[in-house]
Amino acid sequence: MLYVFILVxxxxxxxxxxxxxxxxxxxxxxxxxxxxxxxxxRLVHYAKVIPRDKFWKDPKNICIIVILMVGGAS
Incomplete structure (x- = not known):
């Protein structure tokens, strides 16, 4: 489902x-x-569910943080 929203x-x-x-x-x-x-x-949910060290090592989380920063700035 996440990939669908990224593509959209x-x-x-x-x-x-x-x-x-x-x-x-x-x-x-x-x-x-x-x-x-x-x-x-999704980011808030994952931050609460998975351990912090795994959260920051997941490339999808980093990608989503960048998307949020760029989307929020535009």
Whole structure:
């Protein structure tokens, strides 16, 4: 399920300006907000469930933290 949301988040570049397929800005923002919410909930859940040393060694967690930092800044 996580990979589906990552792909959806990355595929938003196909629909945002200057894209060939134009979708209203509010729709892409809503989908991105949903993806960021799922990433945040997953990250918080994993941080509480798995040991801290394994949490920081998992590349998916690092990738999600970077996505949240970039998505939150944009």
């Amino acid at each position: 988040d990355l595929s938003l570049a196909l629909f945002e300006e200057p894209a060939v397929l134009h979708v209203p800005t509010w729709a892409t923002m809503l989908v991105e907000l949903l993806c960021l919410l799922v990433f945040t909930i």
